Amino acid sequence: xxxxxxxxxxxxxxxGTCFADSGNKVTCVDIDERKIARLRNGEIPIxxxxxxxxxxxxxxxxxxxxxxxxAAAVEPAEMIYLAVGTPPAEDGSADLSALYRVVxxxxxxxxxxxxxxxxxxxxxxxxxxxxxxxxxxxxxxCDVASNPEFLKEGAAIDDFMKPDRVVVGVRREEVxxxxxxxxxxxxxxxxxxxxxxxxxxxxxxxxxxxxxxxxISFINEMANLxxxxxxxxxxxxxxxxxxxxxxxxxxxxxVGYGGSCFPKDVRxxxxxxxxxxxxxxxxEAVDDVNSKQKRVLQQKIEDxxxxxxxxxxxxxxxxxxxxxxxxxxxxxxxxxxxRMLELGARVQVHDxxxxxxxxxxxxxxxxxxxxxxxxLANADALAIMTEWSEFRHPDFAExxxxxxxxxxxxxxxxxxxxxxxxxxxxxxxxxxxxxxxE
Numbered sequence: 001x002x003x004x005x006x007x008x009x010x011x012x013x014x015x016g017t018c019f020a021d022s023g024n025k026v027t028c029v030d031i032d033e034r035k036i037a038r039l040r041n042g043e044i045p046i047x048x049x050x051x052x053x054x055x056x057x058x059x060x061x062x063x064x065x066x067x068x069x070x071a072a073a074v075e076p077a078e079m080i081y082l083a084v085g086t087p088p089a090e091d092g093s094a095d096l097s098a099l100y101r102v103v104x105x106x107x108x109x110x111x112x113x114x115x116x117x118x119x120x121x122x123x124x125x126x127x128x129x130x131x132x133x134x135x136x137x138x139x140x141x142c143d144v145a146s147n148p149e150f151l152k153e154g155a156a157i158d159d160f161m162k163p164d165r166v167v168v169g170v171r172r173e174e175v176x177x178x179x180x181x182x183x184x185x186x187x188x189x190x191x192x193x194x195x196x197x198x199x200x201x202x203x204x205x206x207x208x209x210x211x212x213x214x215x216i217s218f219i220n221e222m223a224n225l226x227x228x229x230x231x232x233x234x235x236x237x238x239x240x241x242x243x244x245x246x247x248x249x250x251x252x253x254x255v256g257y258g259g260s261c262f263p264k265d266v267r268x269x270x271x272x273x274x275x276x277x278x279x280x281x282x283x284e285a286v287d288d289v290n291s292k293q294k295r296v297l298q299q300k301i302e303d304x305x306x307x308x309x310x311x312x313x314x315x316x317x318x319x320x321x322x323x324x325x326x327x328x329x330x331x332x333x334x335x336x337x338x339r340m341l342e343l344g345a346r347v348q349v350h351d352x353x354x355x356x357x358x359x360x361x362x363x364x365x366x367x368x369x370x371x372x373x374x375x376l377a378n379a380d381a382l383a384i385m386t387e388w389s390e391f392r393h394p395d396f397a398e399x400x401x402x403x404x405x406x407x408x409x410x411x412x413x414x415x416x417x418x419x420x421x422x423x424x425x426x427x428x429x430x431x432x433x434x435x436x437x438e
Contacts, residue, residue, distance in 0.1 A: 001025070001182060004077035006102050008035060008066065010046055010156070010260070010327075011119055011149050012083030017054045018160040020064035022185040027065045027073035039066040047326040047353045050157040074109040079182065081147075083119040092267035094123050103130050107137035115143045115175055121205050121265060122146075123272045127169060127198035145170045145179060146198040148205035153259065154324025165192045169201025206272070209265040210283060215250040216257050217289040223253035223431025224296065233431025234413065253430040255385060255411035256293035258321030258330035263290070294335040297383060297411045300428045301336075302343070304381070304407065310344035313404065315379040317372055318386025318412075319351035319358045326353040328361070332411070333385035341365060350375040352388055376402040387412040396423040406437055 001024045005016035008030040020026040030036050035045055042056045058064035067073055074080055084102055086094040099120055110116070116134065118127055127146045134142040146169035151159045166183045170176040176195040187193055196204075223233040233253050241248035257263070266287050270280035305312060321331040328334060331354075340347050348367040349358065355368055369375040372391065376382060376399055384391060392414050400406045400423065408420065410429040420427035421435040428434045 001079065002077050003027070003079045003081065003182075004029060004073040005081045005083055005119075006030075006070070006073075006106070007083035007085070007120070008032075008039060008045075009083065009085055010048070010153070011151065012081070013039075013044075013046070013055075014048065014051065014151055014156045014160055015081060015083060015119055015149070017051065017058060017064060018157065018186075019182070020058040020061075021054055021161075023063070024182070025063055026058075027067055027077070029067055029070055029073045031068060033068055036066045036068050048156050049154065049324055054157065070105055071109050074106050074114075075111070077114060078111070079115050079117055079178075080106060080110070081117045081119045086120050086122055088264040088267055091271060092264075093271040094121070094264070094268045096122060096126060099126070099130075100133070103133050104137065107134055110134075110138065110142060112140075115145055115178060117145045117147050117179070119147055119149055121148065121261070121268075122202060123206070123268055124199050124202040127202060131171075143170075143172060143175045144198070145175050146201040147179065148201055150205070150208065153327055154322060161186055162189070163187070163191055165194055167194045167196070167201050167204050169196055169198035171198065206265050206269040209262050210269050210286070212250050213257060213262045213266050213290070214282065214286045216254075216262075217286045217293070219251045219253050220256065220293045220296075220430075221289055224293075226431040227433065230433065231431075232433070236431075253413060254293075254387075255297050255332040255336075255430070256290045258294075258332055259325075259327055260329045263287070263330045266290075294332045295339070296430070297332075297385075297409055297428075298336045298339045301340070301381060301383065301409055304409075304426075304428070307343075309340060311346070312344075312380040313346045313348060313378055314340050315375040315382045315403075316347060316349045317351075317375065317382060317384045317391050318388055319349055320354040320386055323386055323388045324353075326351075326357055328354050328357045331385075334358075334361075336383060336385060337362070337366070348375045348377070348379060351386065352390065373398060373402060379403045380405045381407040381409060383409045383411065384414060385411050387414060396420075396425070400424055 003019055003024050003026045005012050005028045008028050016026045016028040044052045084098045089095045127144055131144040168179045180193050226233045237251050240246050266283055270283040273280040319333045337347055350369045350372050406425045408425050408427050413429045417435045424437050426437040
C-alpha cells in the first residue's frame with residue numbers, strides 16, 4: 001500500500017517507519033528541510049530505542065522515503081496520515097492550526113479513493129470538521145478516519161508492532177476494512193481491532209491518558225498523606241495492587257508526570273468538557289495535584305537546608321520526564337532546577353539521553369557531567385528525578401566519598417530507607433519516612 005505520513009515528529013516518524021517495515025511504500029513529509037536532510041542520512045532527531053535501525057533498514061530497501069514535496073507524497077497515496085503537532089494553546093485547548101493548514105494543502109492533491117487518517121491527538125469533533133472542509137475544497141465526499149496513537153515514549157516500536165488494541169473511527173464499513181488490512185501484520189496474536197465512530201475514537205485517546213494521569217495523581221496524593229501519618233506508600237501500594245479491580249500499573253509514587261501527552265491531554269479534555277457544559281472537576285483536580293507534586297521534592301530540599309540554598313551544590317540525576325527518552329517537555333526535573341537556580345544554588349546534572357536538550361535550554365547556567373558519579377563532586381545533596389536503570393545500583397561508598405554531604409532526595413523511590421541508613425546517608429523519598437544519617 002502507498003502511504004503518505006505528514007509530519008515527522010515522534011508519532012509520524014514511528015508510524016511511517018513501522019508501516020514501511022511491514023512492506024508498505026511510505027513517504028514521510030515535513031516542511032523542515034534540515035530535518036528531512038538528516039533523516040535521509042539516517043540521523044534520527046529523537047531518541048527512541050530501536051527506531052534508528054528500522055529507519056536505516058527501510059530507507060535502504062526503498063520502502064521508506066523522506067521529502068519536503070507534499071505533492072510527490074500525497075498524489076499517489078492510498079492513505080494519507082496526518083501526524084502534525086497539536087500543542088496546547090493558552091487556555092489548555094489543542095492548537096489545531098497546523099493540522100488545518102495541512103488539510104487545506106492536501107485537498108487538491110487527493111486521489112478519488114484516498115483515505116485521510118488523523119493520527120494526531122485531536123479533540124472530539126475534529127474529524128467531522130476535516131470531513132466538511134475537504135468536501136468544501138474538493139467538491140466531493142472524502143473518507144476521513146480517526147486512528148489515535150497509543151505509543152509510550154521509550155517503547156514506541158513495541159507498542160506499534162505489538163499493540164494492545166488498534167482503534168479506528170470511520171463512517172463507512174469499507175474504510176474500516178481497509179485499515180484492518182493495513183494493520184493485519186500487527187494483529188496476528190488476536191489483539192482487538194476496534195471499529196467505532198470517529199467521535200468515540202477521538203475521545204478514546206484523551207480518556208485513556210486522562211485515566212492513567214488520574215492514577216498517578218491519586219497515588220502521589222496518597223504518598224503525601226502516608227508521610228504525614230507515618231505510613232509507607234509501598235506497603236499501601238502492595239495492599240491495594242493485589243486487588244484485581246485495581247492492579248499495579250501507574251501506581252508508583254513520584255515527582256509527577258510530564259511529557260508531551262499526559263499534561264496537555266488532561267487539559268485539552270477538560271477544555272472540551274467545558275465547551276459542552278460538563279464541569280471537569282476530576283480532570284482539573286488531577287492537573288492541579290500534578291502541578292503541586294512537581295514541587296514536593298524541592299520543598300523537602302528547601303526544608304532540609306532551612307531555605308538557604310545560596311552557594312550550595314545540588315546534583316540532579318535524571319532530566320527526561322521518564323527513562324528511555326530524551327524528551328524534557330514538562331519534565332519535573334526542570335521545575336526543580338528552576339527553583340534551585342532561583343535560590344542561588346549551583347546545579348550539576350546528568351542524564352543518559354536528555355543532556356543536549358537541557359543544555360539547549362539552560363546553556364552555561366548548569367554544570368553537565370558525563371557520568372553519574374561526576375555529578376556528585378562536592379555536592380551538598382543529590383536529587384533523583386528520573387528512574388533510569390543505571391541509577392538503581394550505584395556504589396554508595398563512592399557516592400559518599402564524592403559528596404560534601406551524604407544526603408539523597410529520591411523522587412522515584414529507587415532505594416530502601418534501611419539500606420540508605422546503613423550506607424550512612426540521610427535519605428528522603430516519596431511517601432515514606434525519612435532516615436537521617438548519624
